[in-house]
Amino acid sequence: MALGDIKISVQNLFKIYGPNPGSVQDQLFDGIDKNAFMQETGHVLALNNINVDMREGQITVVMGLSGSGKSTLIRHLNRLIEPTSGQVFLDGEDVLAMDEAALRDLRRRSMSMVFQKFALLPHRTVLANTILAPEARGENGQAAEDEARKWLARVGLEGMEDSYPSQLSGGMQQRVGLARALTSNADVMLMDEAFSALDPLIRTSMQDLLLELQRDLHKTIIFITHDLDEALKLADHLVVLKDGYIVQQGDPQDILLRPAARYIEEFIQDINRARVLKVKSIMTPATSKRGCIDVIQGHETLETIINTHQGRVDGVFAVSDPDDPAKIIGKVKMEDIYRALVRPQMQHD
Amino acid sequence: MAYEWIFNALGMSEACSRDSGPLMSLTALRKEEPSLWDLPFPSLDTLNAACAAVPRTRDFTAALQDGFLYIRPALRSVLDPLTQPLSWMLDGALTLFVEMPWWILVPLLILASKLLSHSYKVASIVAVSFLFLLFVDYYEYAIQTLSIIFVCTVLCVAFGVPLGIAMSRSDRFQNAMIPVLDMLQTLPTFVYLIPLIFLFNITEPKLYGLAIILYAIVPVVRLTNLGIRLVDRDVMEAVTAFGLTDRQKLFRVQIPLALPNIMAGVNQTIMMSLAMVVIASLVSAPGLGTLVLDGINNLRLGVGFLAGFGIVLIAIMLDRVSKAALARIDKSNKT
Numbered sequence: 051m052a053l054g055d056i057k058i059s060v061q062n063l064f065k066i067y068g069p070n071p072g073s074v075q076d077q078l079f080d081g082i083d084k085n086a087f088m089q090e091t092g093h094v095l096a097l098n099n100i101n102v103d104m105r106e107g108q109i110t111v112v113m114g115l116s117g118s119g120k121s122t123l124i125r126h127l128n129r130l131i132e133p134t135s136g137q138v139f140l141d142g143e144d145v146l147a148m149d150e151a152a153l154r155d156l157r158r159r160s161m162s163m164v165f166q167k168f169a170l171l172p173h174r175t176v177l178a179n180t181i182l183a184p185e186a187r188g189e190n191g192q193a194a195e196d197e198a199r200k201w202l203a204r205v206g207l208e209g210m211e212d213s214y215p216s217q218l219s220g221g222m223q224q225r226v227g228l229a230r231a232l233t234s235n236a237d238v239m240l241m242d243e244a245f246s247a248l249d250p251l252i253r254t255s256m257q258d259l260l261l262e263l264q265r266d267l268h269k270t271i272i273f274i275t276h277d278l279d280e281a282l283k284l285a286d287h288l289v290v291l292k293d294g295y296i297v298q299q300g301d302p303q304d305i306l307l308r309p310a311a312r313y314i315e316e317f318i319q320d321i322n323r324a325r326v327l328k329v330k331s332i333m334t335p336a337t338s339k340r341g342c343i344d345v346i347q348g349h350e351t352l353e354t355i356i357n358t359h360q361g362r363v364d365g366v367f368a369v370s371d372p373d374d375p376a377k378i379i380g381k382v383k384m385e386d387i388y389r390a391l392v393r394p395q396m397q398h399d
Numbered sequence: 400m401a402y403e404w405i406f407n408a409l410g411m412s413e414a415c416s417r418d419s420g421p422l423m424s425l426t427a428l429r430k431e432e433p434s435l436w437d438l439p440f441p442s443l444d445t446l447n448a449a450c451a452a453v454p455r456t457r458d459f460t461a462a463l464q465d466g467f468l469y470i471r472p473a474l475r476s477v478l479d480p481l482t483q484p485l486s487w488m489l490d491g492a493l494t495l496f497v498e499m500p501w502w503i504l505v506p507l508l509i510l511a512s513k514l515l516s517h518s519y520k521v522a523s524i525v526a527v528s529f530l531f532l533l534f535v536d537y538y539e540y541a542i543q544t545l546s547i548i549f550v551c552t553v554l555c556v557a558f559g560v561p562l563g564i565a566m567s568r569s570d571r572f573q574n575a576m577i578p579v580l581d582m583l584q585t586l587p588t589f590v591y592l593i594p595l596i597f598l599f600n601i602t603e604p605k606l607y608g609l610a611i612i613l614y615a616i617v618p619v620v621r622l623t624n625l626g627i628r629l630v631d632r633d634v635m636e637a638v639t640a641f642g643l644t645d646r647q648k649l650f651r652v653q654i655p656l657a658l659p660n661i662m663a664g665v666n667q668t669i670m671m672s673l674a675m676v677v678i679a680s681l682v683s684a685p686g687l688g689t690l691v692l693d694g695i696n697n698l699r700l701g702v703g704f705l706a707g708f709g710i711v712l713i714a715i716m717l718d719r720v721s722k723a724a725l726a727r728i729d730k731s732n733k734t
Contacts, residue, residue: 128640130636130639130640154642154644155642156642157639157640157641157642158641158642159642161640162640162641163637163640163641165633165636165637167633169631169633169634169636169637170634170637171634171638171652171656172634172656173655173656182638182641182643183641183642185651186638186641186642186643186644186647187642230641234641240640
């Protein structure tokens with residue numbers, strides 16, 4: 051499979067909690083409100099018609115506040131939770147049709163998971179924790195141990211192999227959780243609020259670690275978070291969830307520039323736009339650098355540009371392709387850069 | 400008679416057909432009506448006085464006994480062979496430990512307590528206790544008591560842990576088991592002995608073996624169930640997400656994490672076996688209990704005191720060794 055192909059496809063997924071979910075399903079209709087549904091049927095609508103395509107080699111971030119159903123959603127991908135209706139496909143294969151053995155094989159080989167509360171085995175050493183996935187597959191030899199040691203070194207835990215989880219700090223425990231997931235060598239990594247329990251500084255360093263690993267590994271990562279800054283930093287594809295339905299999904303830059311609902315507008319009010327928005331997102335397409343005073347790379351943030359050209363409030367810049375610095379893909383005026391920093395007026399009510 | 404009118408009103412005086420011969424009470428002879436103050440509760444005996452067809456309480460208990468005796472052969476033919484290994488194990492352990500010379504067994508026990516507890520203090524408690532028991536010539540009784548406890552505890556763990564695991568996996572089984580466990584735990588210890596005496600010969604070791612096991616198995620079952628149910632849900636979800644089978648989860652995660660609780664149950668089981676083995680001397684269990692019984696029966700105060708002190712020493716030894724072993728597990732298992 052090539053990068054960018056659809057790896058996981060979630061289609062028409064519903065999850066209803068309550069005494070008899072099957073019986074109330076035909077009372078669902080498009081756009082029904084979670085509270086109204088609760089009042090009418092006494093059932094909780096946890097996921098409401100979820101359709102997401104998660105692409106190979108990308109980080110898909112599902113963002114939402116608590117109670118939005120994001121943790122429920124990620125648990126449907128490896129069927130820790132069974133849906134009320136809908137489909138989940140992994141590489142075109144129907145996950146919900148799998149029998150117990152096939153599902154176990156999927157969990158052992160194709161999907162690994164990192165948890166908010168780390169969920170390490172307290173009675174085992176760091177190394178024995180890391181080796182969990184190969185152990186489940188029945189590979190207990192030296193090869194599995196070498197693999198575990200390799201990933202522990204990669205996440206910066208060399209020399210800690212024989213410690214117990216209780217002897218480590220939260221950040222280090224989550225590094226073990228990350229190494230445990232990487233040791234499974236699965237293509238897909240599910241990360242359920244993986245960094246939410248960590249201090250802000252450690253959280254930032256873990257995000258950087260994840261991005262650095264991702265540059266080499268190109269895993270398909272599904273990342274759950276309630277933190278918009280984290281979502282914008284990590285996401286290739288951002289899904290915003292509210293009360294169990296998708297408010298908006300797409301390129302994070304696009305969501306920031308063109309919010310589709312009042313809810314999103316409110317959400318992005320407090321974002322530092324200079325640090326998040328990229329030049330590429332606000333440029334106008336062009337092919338030559340004629341009349342431009344400088345060439346800047348497309349993936350630079352607005353903050354970087356303002357910083358390196360301190361004082362300038364005018365002038366036009368050519369924008370180059372991030373993957374090929376010699377190729378010009380557009381141009382941008384300095385005043386457009388400043389204008390993009392201003393929060394747009396609320397368009398929706 | 401206070402309730403005769405009921406039977407008369409129901410037109411059942413025929414059916415009662417009491418032959419009121421010489422057995423007439425004083426009030427009946429005097430033809431006095433009993434006052435409201437003296438109105439008895441309509442119990443079986445009172446009703447029988449009014450109507451002879453109603454069984455008396457002693458008829459009822461006799462019927463219970465007859466019923467039990469009626470099913471006894473069938474019960475025996477099933478339970479006897481099933482429990483025969485228990486007799487063999489108890490006899491075997493008693494012979495083995497009693498026959499072994501003291502200068503081999505006592506150092507072995509001290510060594511075992513050191514290995515289990517990793518503590519010189521605990522090992523020296525064991526050493527001093529045995530030296531005392533040897534010195535006052537109660538060593539053989541103490542060893543008999545210990546070997547019975549040993550066999551019963553091993554069997555309690557062998558049956559109790561799987562039972563606790565089964566309870567932790569099914570809420571329905573748990574709900575069915577809890578009343579049984581409650582009953583086993585609250586039933587007065589003497590009551591255990593009654594049906595067992597009827598069921599088996601009083602000379603058979605399995606009689607007291609069963610009584611001890613039934614009484615002492617409860618904590619290990621309860622705490623195994625509790626320990627497994629208390630295993631962190633997040634950890635269980637994580638190992639499920641990594642594709643561990645139920646069996647792998649049980650042996651690699653649930654039992655190791657429940658071990659502190661299971662060991663606490665084993666400690667309780669040991670202490671309850673000790674309590675029961677003393678009472679079981681009533682049904683020919685050998686050991687220090689027989690000395691206590693002798694003290695009671697023959698009013699030998701000194702014998703009773705010294706044997707009681709010996710039991711306390713054994714209790715301290717067992718408790719300290721098992722608690723030290725538990726603490727060791729707890730330390731290596733802390734979250």
